[in-house]
Amino acid sequence: MQSPLIQELIEAFRVLPGVGPKSAQRMAYHLLERNKSGGLLLSQALSKAVEEVGHCSLCRTLTEEETCSICQSARRATGELCIVESPADVGVIEQSGIFQGQYFVLMGHLSPIDGIGPKQIGLDLLESRLSDGSVSELIIATNPTVEGEATAHYIQQMAIKQGVVVSRLAQGIPMGGELEYLDSGTLSQAFLARRSM
Template sequence: MKNPPSLDSLVSALKVLPGVGPKSAQRMAYHLLQRDQAGAERLARALDNALTRLTHCERCNTFSETPVCALCADPTRRQDLLCVVEMPADLVMLEQARCFDGLYFVLMGRVSPMDGLGPREANLDKLAARALDGVTREVVVATNFTAEGEVTAHLIAELLKGRGLGLSRIARGMPLGGELEHVDPGTLAQAVYERRSL
């Protein structure tokens, strides 16, 4: 039996989520349509609202509803210290660990030649402009300790070396192959405190 086109369309849309295959997407679609239509409507409204209202912060590149996000606008943050992370979830983890009082730059990805993602897709040009603003004195590279994260960290170091900035990399207190959003706050805090020069 063939599904109605609208159901196929919903299943196909749900498959864009990471880790969701065809069977999981189908189960989600049936659940939303049969058991939780109110939840489906909330999800649709929230997604529409996010797509309409969210943009990127002009300074740190994270998601924001205003041109400059609340963190970048906070005068109590150290303006001369910039931490580079791959994704907004990594920024959230560092904030939860309460181990960093500077500002951030969110790459919104990482360099991954296998996936066809180069320096442009990782926003390294925007990072260079932000880091070389005349206020930043040190850049802390906090990319993940994956192969892609290491390549990204290396490219950032090459991009910013010899530009009058201090460069450091968070320490390997994190597990090799680990990602920031999955690490406990204590381990993450230790990695930031024990960062090393690049």
């Protein structure tokens, strides 16, 4: 009994991650009842981004230009290359300000079951970049999940073959974390990688 256009809009909102039928309905009514101009801006931003955003030709991250602003920047150290799974990972590392080198974004991780092999995550591109000698250290920052670890291992082997130094982000107790609430996997890692002081 609902208007077809509203029904369509509610269906369309379901493409967003974590949005079920109730949230989708709430979003549709909210925009139509209270913020039509915001809805129009969202529609325009979305269509523009979908049409113009592609991948950086050097690091594969999302950008509307040929190469992204980090790859273009003359201020970044070109010798250090940090491997991450997604553009969101680049965002959090940039926020921390700890890293001044360049990135390589896999846009995923190895997952043979889903048909995602080395080529799908751009490892051929990475290999050719390693072979031209411009990269002196590879810092692997894939997620500490099973797939992330497998991907890290694969890249490590590739780097060794090319004679490039490889490192992996440290795993252990997070800052402000409490031992009491830590999972045993993290705790084991923290024991194994303990540092003398």
